[in-house]
Amino acid sequence: MEEPISTPLPAHIFRAGPLPAKDVPFSSPGFATPAHPIRPRETRPIPAIEKPAFAPQLKPNNAQTVLPIILPPQTLRPVAFRTLTKKHNLTITSSGLGALANFVGKFCGERWRQEGLAERVLDEIAKQWKRDNGGLILDDGHDKKLKNILKSLEPCMSGGKLDVTRLSRSNNTVGSLSRSDSLLNRPDVSRDDSQASLGISGLDVQDEEMEEDDTTHEDARAYLKVVSAFNQPRLAYSVSKKTLELNTSTATLMPPIHHKIAAFRNRYHLVHQRLLRNESFQNTTFSKTTGVSTLSRSASTMASTTGAYKITPISNLLGRSGSSHLLLGLLVHSAAGDLSVTDLTGSTVLDISTARPIPDEDAWFCPGMIVLVEGTYDDDGSNNSNLGSAGGVGGQIRGRFVVDTIAGPPAERREVTLGTGHNHKIDAIHTVAGAGYGWFDFLGTGSEKALGQQMRRVQRRVLGHKDNNPENEDSRRTKVIMIGECTLDNPRTLEAIKAILNSQLASDEPSDRPLTVVLLGNFVSAASMVGSAKGGDSIHYKEAFDNLASVLSEFPSLLSTTTFVFVPGDNDPWASSFSAGAATLLPRQGIPELFTSRIRRAINNANTEANLKKDIDTPGEAIFTSNPARLSLFGPVEEIVLFRDDITSRIRRNAILFPKQEQDEEMADENDITQIHPDTEMPDPDIEAVASHVPSAANTTANSNAIDKPTFIGRRVTKLLLDQSHLAPFPNSIRPTLWDFSHSLSLYPLPTALCVCDAEAPAFCVTYEGCHVFNPGRVVEGGSGAGATRRGGGLARWVEYDVGRRRGEVREVRF
Structure with a gap:
């Protein structure tokens, strides 16, 4: 067998350097070499481009890549808060x-906190905001001022940082005239910024002269916001955490059906x-009945040995016949x-004969x-539930509860609920014992602890009230017309x-x-769109x-300077189309x-004719809100609830009449409502302490x-x-x-x-309890016939509420 003949490779293959073209080896299927030799491309030298003498030297781009995040x-x-509020005294x-x-998450990325990138950006935004006379409240409003600032800073962001050189070049592109204007409009440098960096701003160090000179928004309507019932945050009480929680589920x-039960449970827990x-x-820790202080356990009866009241669950009444309790x-x-x-444990039948x-x-x-019910439980075997005597827990227990007194739960002042007290004489904030709900934002306009003190300073500056004294009032608008x-x-x-409206224009002061004119329905006398000729x-x-x-x-000057708010009634669409005028x-x-x-067209025309100054005057507007609705003035400082309902007649139709009241109504004259009913039994002072104080009118004497x-x-x-x-x-x-x-119907706080x-x-x-309640009634009072017209027409009635003094007054005018 012949051995294969191997062709020896030339020795110059192992030499260093490229092979000549003629010595390229042929194709070999075992090594997958190509059949044709691969010749390298000839590299041509690139001619050098001469740079102009005025061209800047380009620096290598060493900026790090920014990974945008959702912040x-x-x-x-x-x-x-640390950069804008404490350092620049701005409210966001x-x-x-x-x-x-969104801006910080997009351009600073995930390194916004570790390297302090966000603080530098926010500091420059605050300076630009002050330079543009943005005011004390930094918001993304209809003027698009904040969006314009962010848009101008986008080209200056490089690697998550703000390039100062680009920012200065962009600022230098304006003309000399605009540069001089920007220097004139730039706010004076104060020591607040340096003090804020040292934490001194937390000590409430303020410059009163700066507050008096700052007249960015002289109109209080710039701080007015109408909050619809469908836009309020949904807060519910958590029994486990003993505090309020925000419900993030979609309403x-x-x-x-269990949401209906949750609504009533939340009402009970709040009360x-x-x-x-x-x-x-409030139970005391030590008993005061003896000389030696000893621990005592509260009894399950109405009043414990420590002198405080204790609420008894209804399920605990089983087996305690003849004992007094407070439910x-x-x-x-x-x-x-x-x-x-x-209650949450069961129910019992009431005997209100006495x-x-x-x-x-x-x-x-x-x-x-x-309600709070005080009385005696009588287990006489009547009113047995289907669950039996042992199954009464969670259902209706047998027997009856003989009621002695019944009262409503005492109301709680707004300052106690929020955990802050306000001294109107010195305009100071001090902490009081209460629920401590000051950090909760009930309306979506800011919490009391975060914005309350700052917005009160703004209120004092805008409204001109220094010590809440009418004699020191400035010529500022404070009236709300209802x-x-x-x-x-x-x-x-x-x-x-x-x-x-003519009466509001009688004076040039x-x-x-008015700041606001609120018109409440019904806007038609009968239910509309129900198929009837009357509606x-x-x-x-x-x-x-x-x-x-x-x-x-006919009142263009009023339309361009006032906010008109419309609150519907039961006869207004679209709800009246299905209820036919019912609730x-x-x-x-x-x-x-x-x-x-x-x-809306009439108000827009009035704003156009008024030629309002941009960023100074607040144009008039019309807001058609829900029922009920809230007026928020100066954030959490002022809250006015607007509610349209014939609640008095509904209460009278469903009110519980006690035997003593029925007796008095038969003996008393129907027109004499000032008669005080005689009572042979003196009221218990302890029970009177549980009930709330009797409301008092602002313009009445102490004599009931x-x-x-x-x-x-x-x-x-x-x-x-x-x-x-x-x-x-x-x-x-x-x-x-x-x-x-149902949370929008709550009056807590x-x-x-x-x-x-x-x-x-x-x-x-x-x-x-510090809350001013008023009813404007019907706008048209007096006769409606021809005789009334000959006597001078009818009587128009409304309520003027002063937001500075927090007092309302019923006004009348003949027409």
């Missing part, structure tokens, strides 16, 4: 914080935790029609209210509104112009608002834009025998609503509510003012 606004809040809103979080109009902080329910529960009608009280309400003449009690039951399909109502259709409803627009067009679901949406286009009818009715309505801390303390069969939005527009009640103004 939540609440994560950036501490850094923004939620919208502005969201815009800054729907058709929730599951219960508020009641336990009352002085009458806290919801008044309901049982399946058998008996009046019962129920009951006495507290106070005697200023209290109303209806099913659906949470006009109720504006039935626009009645020509006399339009004449009354015209007369009211700026203090006589009318959509065309007639729109014509009613067109007629109002014609009246408002609608609360809260309810505002009036659709379909019917209000003419009013001299109160008039409007004040008498106002005291009863005010006490009922504020003690219950709810706008609709009724069962759903009497006043239906949307379960997922108490607002600074409450407007209850009740067309069937007289106008009144009453103050109770």
